[in-house]
Amino acid sequence: MDYRLPATVVPKRYDIRLEPDLLAATFAGEAVITVEVETTVTEIVCNAAELAIQSAALTRDGSVPIHGSITLDAASERARFVFPAAIAPGEWKLTLRFTGTLNDRLHGFYRSTYKDAAGTFHTIAATQFEATDARRGFPCWDEPAFKAVFGVTLVVAEHLSAVSNCAILREESLGDGRRAVHFADTIRMSTYLVAFVVGELEATEAVMVGATPLRVWCVPGKKHLARFALESGAFSLDFFERYYGMPYPGDKVDLLAIPDFAAGAMENLGAITFRENALLVNEAAASHTELERIADVIAHELAHMWFGDLVTMAWWNGIWLNEAFATFMELMAVDAWKPEWKRWTTFGVSRAAAMQVDGLEATRSIEYEVRDPHDCRAMFDLLTYEKGASVLRMLEQHLGADAFREGVRLYLERHRYANAETIDLWKALGDAAHQPIPGVMDGWIFKPGYPLVTVEPDDAGLKLSQRRFRYVGGDADSGQRWRIPIVLRAAVKRGYVERRLLLDGDETTVALPTKADWIVVNSGGHGFYRVRYAPALLKKLAGAVAKIAPIERFNLLSDSFALVQAGLGSAVDHLDLTGRFTEETDRNVWTMLVASLAYINRVIDDEHRSGLAALVRHRLAEKVTLLSWEVQEGETELDRQLRGDLLRAIGTLGDDEEVQARAREVYARYREDEGSVDANVLPAVIAILSAAGGEAEYTEFRDRFKSARTPQEEQRYLYALAGFRSADLLGRTLGMTLNGEIRSQDAPYVIRSLLTSVYGRGLAWEFIKQNWQVMARQYPESAYTRMYEGVVALVGADWERDVRAFFADNKIDLGGKTLAQYLEQLRVAVAFQERESEALAAHLSRQRPR
Numbered sequence: 001m002d003y004r005l006p007a008t009v010v011p012k013r014y015d016i017r018l019e020p021d022l023l024a025a026t027f028a029g030e031a032v033i034t035v036e037v038e039t040t041v042t043e044i045v046c047n048a049a050e051l052a053i054q055s056a057a058l059t060r061d062g063s064v065p066i067h068g069s070i071t072l073d074a075a076s077e078r079a080r081f082v083f084p085a086a087i088a089p090g091e092w093k094l095t096l097r098f099t100g101t102l103n104d105r106l107h108g109f110y111r112s113t114y115k116d117a118a119g120t121f122h123t124i125a126a127t128q129f130e131a132t133d134a135r136r137g138f139p140c141w142d143e144p145a146f147k148a149v150f151g152v153t154l155v156v157a158e159h160l161s162a163v164s165n166c167a168i169l170r171e172e173s174l175g176d177g178r179r180a181v182h183f184a185d186t187i188r189m190s191t192y193l194v195a196f197v198v199g200e201l202e203a204t205e206a207v208m209v210g211a212t213p214l215r216v217w218c219v220p221g222k223k224h225l226a227r228f229a230l231e232s233g234a235f236s237l238d239f240f241e242r243y244y245g246m247p248y249p250g251d252k253v254d255l256l257a258i259p260d261f262a263a264g265a266m267e268n269l270g271a272i273t274f275r276e277n278a279l280l281v282n283e284a285a286a287s288h289t290e291l292e293r294i295a296d297v298i299a300h301e302l303a304h305m306w307f308g309d310l311v312t313m314a315w316w317n318g319i320w321l322n323e324a325f326a327t328f329m330e331l332m333a334v335d336a337w338k339p340e341w342k343r344w345t346t347f348g349v350s351r352a353a354a355m356q357v358d359g360l361e362a363t364r365s366i367e368y369e370v371r372d373p374h375d376c377r378a379m380f381d382l383l384t385y386e387k388g389a390s391v392l393r394m395l396e397q398h399l400g401a402d403a404f405r406e407g408v409r410l411y412l413e414r415h416r417y418a419n420a421e422t423i424d425l426w427k428a429l430g431d432a433a434h435q436p437i438p439g440v441m442d443g444w445i446f447k448p449g450y451p452l453v454t455v456e457p458d459d460a461g462l463k464l465s466q467r468r469f470r471y472v473g474g475d476a477d478s479g480q481r482w483r484i485p486i487v488l489r490a491a492v493k494r495g496y497v498e499r500r501l502l503l504d505g506d507e508t509t510v511a512l513p514t515k516a517d518w519i520v521v522n523s524g525g526h527g528f529y530r531v532r533y534a535p536a537l538l539k540k541l542a543g544a545v546a547k548i549a550p551i552e553r554f555n556l557l558s559d560s561f562a563l564v565q566a567g568l569g570s571a572v573d574h575l576d577l578t579g580r581f582t583e584e585t586d587r588n589v590w591t592m593l594v595a596s597l598a599y600i601n602r603v604i605d606d607e608h609r610s611g612l613a614a615l616v617r618h619r620l621a622e623k624v625t626l627l628s629w630e631v632q633e634g635e636t637e638l639d640r641q642l643r644g645d646l647l648r649a650i651g652t653l654g655d656d657e658e659v660q661a662r663a664r665e666v667y668a669r670y671r672e673d674e675g676s677v678d679a680n681v682l683p684a685v686i687a688i689l690s691a692a693g694g695e696a697e698y699t700e701f702r703d704r705f706k707s708a709r710t711p712q713e714e715q716r717y718l719y720a721l722a723g724f725r726s727a728d729l730l731g732r733t734l735g736m737t738l739n740g741e742i743r744s745q746d747a748p749y750v751i752r753s754l755l756t757s758v759y760g761r762g763l764a765w766e767f768i769k770q771n772w773q774v775m776a777r778q779y780p781e782s783a784y785t786r787m788y789e790g791v792v793a794l795v796g797a798d799w800e801r802d803v804r805a806f807f808a809d810n811k812i813d814l815g816g817k818t819l820a821q822y823l824e825q826l827r828v829a830v831a832f833q834e835r836e837s838e839a840l841a842a843h844l845s846r847q848r849p850r
């Protein structure tokens with residue numbers, strides 16, 4: 001099958017008029033598409049899906065219309081118009097009349113509903129076109145390289161707002177209770193970036209950023225939650241205009257919060273759509289994590305206005321560059337806005353998450369050939385966003401920040417309003433840096449996996465060698481090699497020596513002046529590789545954790561645990577290493593430490609859970625006591641978030657009864673006086689009370705979920721419903737995922753959360769087996785796919801067999817290598833269990849309650 005549309009007829013301009021009927025959940029439309037016929041044809045082929053096309057007519061210079069016959073092919077999502085006469089080359093106008101349905105699947109042109117304060121339901125019509133769903137909104141050449149200008153008109157009821165990519169040119173009343181809203185022409189852009197939003201919405205006053213008005217839109221009554229988004233959006237927009245050295249390419253920026261939204265956000269030029277919790281927030285009542293997420297997402301989408309919207313990938317294989325670059329720029333902008341958030345250090349957590357997938361046999365290279373555009377749905381993953389951003393950061397550090405920025409500017413100048421490939425970026429960066437972009441990038445972009453660098457003492461100093469890191473068969477060498485920019489630092493008598501080198505063969509030796517006290521490889525932590533130290537070196541480094549940087553401590557723990565998962569280290573040794581971190585001050589290091597303990601909790605038997613809880617308390621108690629429950633003077637925002645994180649961990653995984661009792665008191669106080677609890681502590685208190693709570697807490701949280709005043713509050717109480725331990729209560733939560741009480745945008749993630757809980761996983765798995773067909777119909781596709789990620793926590797040989805049989809019997813395909821990755825992660829965990837459970841059992845049974 002040929003997946004590309006023929007290029008014999010090319011669209012130049014679309015004049016689209018759409019009349020959505022929100023109550024009937026339908027729409028009618030007309031598209032007048034100016035096309036360039038390249039060679040004489042008798043038929044025109046474009047994309048259309050779930051549309052009925054009533055007529056197709058071609059005209060030229062006001063000639064008599066030539067009517068074409070219409071065939072729709074549902075499988076290929078194409079419309080074919082055959083004309084009775086040959087169509088000569090040149091410019092023609094193709095006029096199409098069509099109708100469609102506002103669907104409930106959160107893709108294409110869809111409807112989103114919400115309940116107002118009085119309990120009345122309202123409907124919004126919104127779009128989500130990436131990757132290939134613009135064809136559900138109007139017939140079009142739905143491939144990123146077919147860029148065109150879009151002139152949009154929306155016909156809506158008088159009381160409704162209408163938003164599209166550009167500013168409103170004029171509005172006219174139609175005299176039947178409706179009005180036509182005409183929008184200015186867009187720049188030349190791809191179909192997947194077109195957007196329409198219609199409903200009872202309200203907007204903030206515009207903030208001017210240079211020449212661009214920036215507004216936030218939301219359902220009525222939520223405008224007071226937009227301040228933070230305006231502030232962070234204004235900063236990012238200005239930051240990007242300066243960084244890119246080029247004005248914003250549109251005429252306004254609207255940030256729209258949509259009650260039902262499948263992804264986190266979508267970079268439609270000038271009409272960026274978001275999940276409510278990724279845009280709206282009450283700053284005073286939000287935790288650091290919640291605020292950081294919003295700042296990240298807004299910066300990410302705004303970065304796309306240039307990188308993605310102005311210059312676009314030629315085909316879907318280039319999605320990685322779009323997303324990796326936007327992620328990289330998001331970090332850059334947020335780091336500039338809030339340096340105290342230390343965004344490049346906290347990115348370590350995301351880098352490690354990408355390494356977790358990329359260490360699998362079932363990983364893929366960042367860029368790979370995409371033939372069927374449907375395959376690109378599997379590209380919106382950690383490898384694209386997080387590994388991609390990591391290797392761009394590695395390149396930026398290698399070239400220098402100024403040369404990198406100059407290269408990016410050159411790339412945007414050369415390709416604006418057009419399409420580009422990965423090689424075009426390398427070329428621009430190389431021209432700006434006056435050096436060819438070394439073959440150093442190809443190993444990271446076009447090959448799967450990443451290296452494990454082994455460090456051993458050598459007569460001259462150190463021996464470094466590389467091979468591919470793998471969780472399965474980790475002791476075998478695949479022969480694959482990378483060109484690895486390595487930075488290492490050694491502590492010697494009078495300070496430090498630093499060495500920078502490119503390891504591009506099997507091994508190399510590094511001379512050191514004198515014997516080092518300790519050595520850290522991947523100094524600075526930007527490298528996308530893991531390090532395995534010889535035992536003597538590891539012992540010295542473990543004794544010096546207080547002297548190395550937070551990101552280096554993070555990597556030490558992350559690599560240590562990965563080596564255990566790969567069968568190259570022992571779990572008990574890792575637990576001993578965590579004992580070195582009881583005074584740790586950095587939040588990311590704690591995140592890694594707690595994550596490794598939570599993983600072990602999923603591997604061990606129920607009878608050893610109390611032993612692990614005692615170990616968790618031992619590791620955390622000192623720091624928890626030091627931080628206390630109250631905000632202290634001179635604390636940073638990260639310190640306050642750390643307090644919340646550690647309280648949550650010790651009160652749930654550590655089952656600390658004292659902390660649980662205190663959480664009850666704190667929550668009781670919160671009900672009397674909301675200002676009495678720090679915003680970073682409250683989410684922890686809620687999580688602790690669900691882990692330790694029963695019927696009363698469940699009812700309370702469920703009520704609060706339903707009457708939430710902010711999107712963050714709604715999320716906290718929703719996920720708390722998955723944090724209980726009683727099967728009866730968790731069963732009720734599962735029931736809510738299908739009966740509409742939990743939105744379909746959230747339900748799959750709640751189920752995933754239950755799957756990763758040792759108390760909920762068995763129930764959730766049985767529930768999925770019974771209801772997966774209904775879920776496949778009801779849930780948005782991307783979220784439905786991610787729900788299954790939770791199976792990695794079904795650690796047990798019987799579960800593993802059952803999971804494999806389920807996917808095989810039901811022929812479930814999650815796109816690309818997604819399912820293979822989930823199954824391999826489960827295999828890694830079960831193998832871990834088989835190898836380690838005996839030693840862990842002995843170790844944990846020796847843990848004494850505090």
Ligand SMILES: [Zn+2]
Nearest residue numbers: 300304323326
């Ligand atoms: Zn993106």
